[in-house]
Amino acid sequence: MIRITALKWVPPFAAGQVRDHRLRWxxxxxxxxxxxxxxDAPTLKSPDYRHAQPFGQVPVLEEDGRPTLFESGAVVLDVAMRANRLLPEDPGQRSLAICWLVAALNSIEPALMNVAEVAYFTRDEAQQAARRPVVDAFARQRLDALQGALGDRTWMVGDDFSVADLMLSSVLKIADRLDLLEGFDALQRYAQRCWDRPAHREAIAEQCATIDAHAQVDMRYDALKTG
Incomplete structure (x- = not known):
């Protein structure tokens, strides 16, 4: 049986976005x-968990007889390759889909997380006012480049939904929560197509139900932030 790890509780702004939703999806x-x-936070810091996930994050994928895997992009790709699903049959298109999965994590997500860090974790109002326009502008540059690359296609690579679309639309959830998709009509339509997939809706509902069922004290989020 496959087991994945997830947090008991996160603040409201993170519900539906914690990276274990990618594995569920x-x-x-x-x-x-x-x-x-x-x-919970103490478990993330425990030596046993750090042995499996050196950075003390979620998710990991545990499966009997196989190494424990971490990093959501790597796990998504591993599952897709073993299932022979969500990847184009053409070798070149398959490689391109993998490129876009990596681009989502390396070229798009960090720019969006810079905005999230300012919006959610920078408490000094003067610092926030100074930094927010800068990080917003860079994030919008990346979103503009992504929209240009997408063009008028339904999916990023090939004729079918792939791991590229799963990861790109997962990252775009961050942009949507931060109101950064305003003005990017093609990206909004693209992301919504991905989010409307039943597997995504079920994954998010499952994650949010868990978060709703646990009180903040169970997660000890203040302890997690200092780790």
């Missing part, structure tokens, strides 16, 4: 059953 897309192991 891909596993539901390929039809593989899984269990969820819920963690």
């Amino acid at each position: 891909v596993l539901r897309e390929v039809g593989w059953p899984y269990e969820v192991r819920l963690l």
Whole structure:
């Protein structure tokens, strides 16, 4: 049986966006059953968990007889490759889909997380006022480049939904929460097509139900932030 790790609780701004939703999503897309192991902040810092995930983050994927995998992009790609799903059949298109999965994590997500850091974790109002326009502008440059690359296509690579679309639309959830998709009509339509997939809706509903069921004290989020 496959097991993935997830947080018991996160602040409201992070609900539906914690990266374990990517594993829930891909596993539901390929039809593989899984269990969820819920963690709190002390467990993330424990030596046993750090042995599996050196950075003390979620998610990991545990499976009997296989190494424990971490980093959501790597796990999504591993599942897709083993299931022979969510990747184009053409070798060149398959490689391009993998490029876009990596681009989502390396070229798009960091720019958006810079905005999130200012919006959610910079408490000094003067610092926030000074930094927000700068990080917003850079994030919008990346979104503009992404929209240009997408053009008028339904999916980023090939004729079908792939790991590229899963990861790009997952990252675009951050932009949507930060109101950065305003003015990017093609990206909004593209992201919504991905988010409307039943596997995504089920994954988000499952994650949010867990978060709603646990009080903040269970997560000890203040302890997590200082780790």
